[in-house]
Amino acid sequence: MLETETASTRIADKARLIADAIETVVIGKREIVELALTAILVEGHVLIEDIPGVGKTTLAKSLAKTLGCVFKRIQFTPDLLPADITGTGVFNQKDSQFEFREGPVFANVVLADEINRATPKTQSSLLECMEEGQITSDGITYQLPHPFFVIATQNHIEAHGTYPLPEAQMDRFLMRISIGYPERDEEVRILSRPSQGSPVDRMESVITRDELLALQAEVANVYIDPSLREYVVDIVAATRKHPMTQFGASPRGSLFLLHAAQAYAGLKGRTYVLPxxxxxxxxxxxxxxxILRPEARAKGTTAETMIGEILSQIPVPATM
Known part of the structure; x- marks a missing residue:
């Protein structure tokens, strides 16, 4: 038990260092930062969705800068091609043969900026990367570095010139988060920062790649009571049976929720998961x-409000 407690303390201490560093550039969004770290601790992909100008790219870049990993950024545009992301075969005149030239996806942390501005064909080129940690080109499979995760940003689908992400790709993201507007005093602090240069460019890594891999291994040892596994299944099953849903969450959603709960508990310095x-x-x-039914959307119902309703109805297990 003492060894487990030490591991959880280590996770919490490192997460605190990362969050403190990020808060120097993303002011007043500690809870959002912790959610993103939760996903990263289980090597999950994060989708940051909000209106332009609230700090989506800044959050994604600062996360990557603090982790001590190889970082690449892809600016998604309508003319971006799948090969621009994954890489392509190039003819080498010296050797008279084709050789594979790696694309920017060959990194530990890939920032897919404004992912919904690319065409669906280009968006789908990330599917194999996000699901299996590999890409296939000309029939040859290439493994991506480990760890590997995508931090994507997107504007709301109502924004001009965007393409909604397909359901299959949305399901690959462990978490979707929204930053929101800052509070008044937080916005004043933002305006008080020096105007020259980006504060993200001055950030340095807080942990190393090996330390991150160790933290991810330790998160898997956070205890979760069997009754909480049933609680997770009941919540996900309720999303499928709800009269307002056309399609509920898949078993992948159950797994992701379970693993994310372990990481969140570790981030909070606990050796066990709470309801x-x-x-x-x-x-x-x-x-x-x-996916909600059309009549639900017409009434202004959101998936978030529906989940809140489900959580209020399902009995919470007594685990401790």
Whole structure:
């Protein structure tokens, strides 16, 4: 037990260092930063969705800068091609043969900036990368570095010149989070920062790649009571049976919610998962996996409000 407690303390201490560093550039969004770190601790992909100008790219870049990993950024545009992401075969005149030239996806942390501005064909080129950690080109499979995760940003689909992500790709993201507007005093602090240069460019890594891999291994040892596994299944099953849903969350949603709860508990310095961990993560992990019926959308119902309703109805297990 003492060894487990030490591991959880180590996870919490490192997460605190990362969050403190990010808060120097992303002001007043500690809870959002912790959610993103939760996903990273289980090597999950994160989708940051919001209106332009609230700091989506800044959050994604600062996360990558603090992790001590190889970082690549892809600016998604309508003319971006799949080969621009994954790489392509190039003819080498000296050797008289084709050789594969790696694309920017060959990194530990890939920032897919404004992912919904690319065409569906280009968006889908990330599917194999996100699901299996590999890409296939000309019939040859290439493994991506480990760890590997995508931090994607997108504007709302109502914004001009965007393409909604397909459901299959949305399901690959462990979590969808939204930053929101800053509070008044937070916005004043933002305006008080020096105007020259980006504060993200001055950031340095807080942990190394090997330390991150160790933290990810330790998260898997956070204890989760069997009754909480049933609680997760009940929540996900309720999204499928709800009268307002056309399609509920898949079993992948159950797995992601379970693993995210373990990471969140470790981030908070605990050796065990609480029901509150599951409840806190249910919306960011499940909402983007749910497709509502047209009549529900017409009434202004959102997946988040529906999940809140489900959480209020399902009995919470007594685990401790």
């Amino acid at each position: 509150d961990d599951v409840k806190r993560l249910a919306k960011p992990v499940l909402a983007h996996r749910i």
